[in-house]
Amino acid sequence: MREHIEAIKPPRALFLDFPMGRGMGKPNDPVFQKKVIREAFGLLDTDSGPVISDFPEVIPVKDGRMGYALPPELVLSVEDIGDVDAVLAEVKAEMAALRPDYEAAVAARGRTTVGASGLEIEEFAPFVAGFLNGEMPQSPRKGMPAIPLLKLVVEDLEAYFTETRTHRDSIDDLELMGKWFWEESKTGRMLLLLEAVSIASDNKVMLQIVEMSLMAPRFWSEGPLPGTSAAGW
Secondary structure: OHHHHHHHOOOEEEEOOOOOOOOOOOOOOHHHHHHHHHHHHHHHHOOOOOEEEEOOOOOOOOOOOOOOOOOOOOOOOHHHOOOHHHHHHHHHHHHHHHHHHHHHHHHHHOOOOOOOOOOOHHHHHHHHHOOOOOOOOOOOOOOOOHHHHHHHHHHHHHHHHHHHHHHHOOOOOHHHHHHHHHHHOHHHHHHHHHHHHHHHOOOHHHHHHHHOOOOOOOOHHHOOOOOOOOOOO
8 A cells, every 4th residue: 555655754655556365466477476575675775754756567456446346236144144054065165176276386386385274174164164153153163162273174164275276377367367266166155155254143152254345355435235333344
């Protein structure tokens, strides 16, 4: 955010006109990424500051948005859940099918961002599905309540899918990735079902899943989700 840089006035700053969360620019493009790094380090040669330098290349965003946002009409209800065991089985099968490509991506990159939750990959889906009955499951991590852990599990799920697809198919399109995960995958649907459960819940802690935007990427300017105060949107 350029206005933040201008207000804080760090000694040296490189402004990147990229989509939110993509400070290095383009995935799977080490040449471009090194160019960003070298441009930033080049600011160390300036004698005094504050200095704000503009990176010469721009990565455009779509319709003025900084990232993917769910269509406002895509709101599921608890009636859409059906058999929780069937939902879980579909998600587990989907994740298992992606596992070889995920492992190939990790091997090629030498790293992964999956792991923030501290759970094994096989534990992600069962933990999320445990919420679909309207009750909070026991947190498997000592000292971490279920809701904060859920946020990390969702991040791990998104990373699992994103790392797999960006490597396997060389995709560099936030909108395409978001549409695939949230609108087409079984795992994205499971998370939207959890959102529906949270909206219908009388449990204030469960409602935090939606109101604090812990999960689904909804665009705040589209207005609040039905049945919520939208405090965090």
